[in-house]
Amino acid sequence: MGRPPGFDKDEVVQAVERQFRRTGYAGTSVDDIAKAARLGRGSLYAAFGDKSKLYLRTLQAYCDRNEADWAAVLEGPDGTALDRLYAYLVRSTRFVHDDPDQLGCMVTGFIIEGVDHDPQASARVRLALERIEGLLTECVQAAQRHGDLDPEADAREISQLLMAINRGMEVMAKAGLDAAALGHVADRAFDGLPLTARARSQQAPQPATADAS
Template identity: 40%
Template sequence: MARPRKFDEDEVVGTALRQFSETGYHGTSVEDLSRVTGLSKGSLYGAFGDKEALFHRVFDAYCSAAGAHVAARVEGPEDEALQRLRDWLRSSEDRPGQLACLLAKGTAELASEDEVVAARSLATFEMLFDSCRRLVEQAQRAGHVDPDADPAVLGQLVVTTHRGLEALARGGVDTSTLNRIADAAIDAIATPVRPRSSS
C-alpha cells in the first residue's frame, strides 16, 4: 500500500510558480525545483510527473487565477464599470513584480513549441477579452462609453494596454508614469462629460 503524501500539492505548485516566474521554464532545472520545494526529485516526479507536466499545472493554475481575477470585476453596478476597468489597469496588485508576468513569460518562451501552453494562453486571453468586453458594455449602458463603439475591440484594447503596462513595470518604469498611461487609456474610450446647459 502506498504511503500518503506528507506535503500540500497546492503549496508546492505555488512555490514552483514563483521559481518559474523568476527564471522561466528553460532556466529552471529539476534541481532548482527540488531545492525550493524541499522535495526530492522522486517525490516531484511521483506527484507531478516531469518538469513539463509540473509547469503545465503551474501555468494552468496561474491562468485560472488571472482569468478569475478579471471576471470578478464584471460584478458590480454598471455605472462603476469604467472605474473598475481603470482600477484594473492602475492596480499595483496586478503588477507585483515577476509573478505578474508568468502568462507573458510562459507564452513568449513556450507557445511556439508547446501546444498545451499555446492553447492555455489563448484561452486565457479570450477570457480576459470577454470580461473586459462585458465591462465596456456595462459602461456603454451607463452612458460612460460611446454606445456605437465596438465593445469587443475596446475590451481587447484594455487587455493589450494591461499587458503593455506589465512589460513597462518589469522594465522599471515608475508607478506614477504607469498610472498616467492607464488613466489616459481609459479616458480615451470614455464618453466626454458634456457640461449642462444653463436655462
C-alpha cells in the same frame, strides 16, 4: 530540503509556479524546481510527473486564479462599469510593483518566451486571453448601456486595446518604469476611451497617480 510525507501539493504548485515565473520554462531546471518545492527529485516525479507536466499544472492553476481575480474586478452592475474599467487600468500599473519579487504574469511570460513544448499549455494560454477579453468586453458593454461609453464604439476593440495596455505596462514595469509613471499611463489611457459627454462632465475617477507610490 525535505518536506514531511504529507506535504501540501497546492503549496508546492504555488512555489514552483513562482520559480517558472522568475526564470521561465527553458531557464528552470529540474534541480531549480526541486529546490523551490523543497522535494527530492524522486518525490517530485512521483507526485507531479516530469517538468512539462508540472509546468502545465502550475500554468493551469495560475490561469484559474488570475481569471477569478480579474472577474472580481470587472464583473458588476452597469452603473459602476466605467469605474471597473478604470480599476483594471490601475491594477495593471501595480501588478509587478506590488509583488515582492516583481514577477510578471505567467501568461505573458509564456507568450514572450515562445514556449511550445506542450500544445495543452498553448491552448490554456489562448483560453486565458479569451476569457479576460470576454470579461473586459462585457464590462465595456455595461458602460455603454449605462451611457458612459459611446454606444457605437466596438466593445471588443476597446477590450483588446485595454489588454494591450495591460501587457505593455507589465513589460515596462519589469524594465524599471516606476508605479507613478505607470499611473500617468493609466490616466491617459482612460482619458482616451470613447467616453460620452455625460461621463466626461461627471467627476472623474481618482487618478491612478495619486495612489501609485
